[in-house]
Amino acid sequence: MDIAIIGANGDVGRALAVQIISRQLLTPRQRLQLVGRREGGSASALHGLRADLHDAFAEITPEIDVALSPEDVAADLILFCAGRTAPTSSTQMISRHDLALANREVFESYASSLARHGHGEELVIIVTNPVELGVEVFSRHLDPRRVFGMGAYQDSMRLRREIATDFGVRRQRVHGYMLGEHGDALVPILSRFWIYGFDEAENAAALRKLRGDRHPGDFAASVMTEKAVLAQLVRSNEVEQAFRHAESQPPDLRAVLLPLITHISGAKTAQSTAAITAEMVEQILSGGQSVIPAQVKLAASDWFGPAGVLGVPVICGLRGWSRVIDLGEGEIDGEERDCLLAASQVIRDRLTSWGLS
């Protein structure tokens, strides 16, 4: 298994290279390809990064090479983190629409080249935003079962971590999903929540505590309200107060709001994104079949809604994802189902507005 990181000179790409090597996801005989642009600083910086990685991890480095054009990408697993990112300051504005149009070209150039020059068995994990756009573009060129967006995985792990903190357990003991869009149309699926090791009564009490008197359909409006409060605090330079405000919210809201302030504080979320992407890679490479929440391109026969890109739990292995699980009749709350249908519509509308209908 060889891995390519597209956009390897970016903040996420560099952190991801360190994660892949330090977790020894590749043996010394396998290859890590660092992919950047010929123009700009990448061409020289990637050779520097290659040397730095050898210097840091001499005993465990895989073979590392540098590629500077889409035609030269050659790997079994492609981690896509190239392109523009949302600004880290609340005063610099680039609309999501402009970000999408800029990144659509980058997605297209690599997806069409992989379709022409790849071996046809590649798995692709999209990190670049909008994740749903990347999944849509790649799924038009490659087998959709081999394309994943890591947004739902990251959002679900954040939800589990925040819940774990409140109940004083390790994140690995918490089950629960954050599905839908990696954006404003996120859907926490608390009806699939439980803590391993708690009995039925303890889990029911934990769920009551978690939900309080809130309904799944209220979540999107709460996110919008709290985002406006935080944007105001960050604009008036009260970043510490913004973090305190976000930390006072319930776990599902914290899972969305804390990364948002982290990004606009200037720190970005490169380290956590790289760590969680590497964890997802580790699961996929384990060789077994695991359940991974991810944005994928669904056919209407895959779930209870229409065809399109959506964050859902899928069974996944080295040949890609095979089916959606945990969303059957009676498995989730009726209101959560409605929220997922609404999220799917939001994503379809956005893709149409970005020229992909």
Ligand SMILES: NC(=O)c1ccc[n+]([C@@H]2O[C@H](COP(=O)([O-])OP(=O)(O)OC[C@H]3O[C@@H](n4cnc5c(N)ncnc54)[C@H](O)[C@@H]3O)[C@@H](O)[C@H]2O)c1
């Ligand atoms: N999914 C998530 O949870 C998540 C979290 C953080 C960041 N992101 C996204 O990841 C992406 C990268 O973020 P970052 O902070 O590393 O940004 P960055 O600006 O630091 O890096 C982007 C890199 O992409 C490279 N690039 C641009 N066009 C390219 C092309 N055509 N070919 C090869 N390389 C190209 C740039 O040279 C740069 O090195 C952004 O879209 C960001 O929104 C996603």
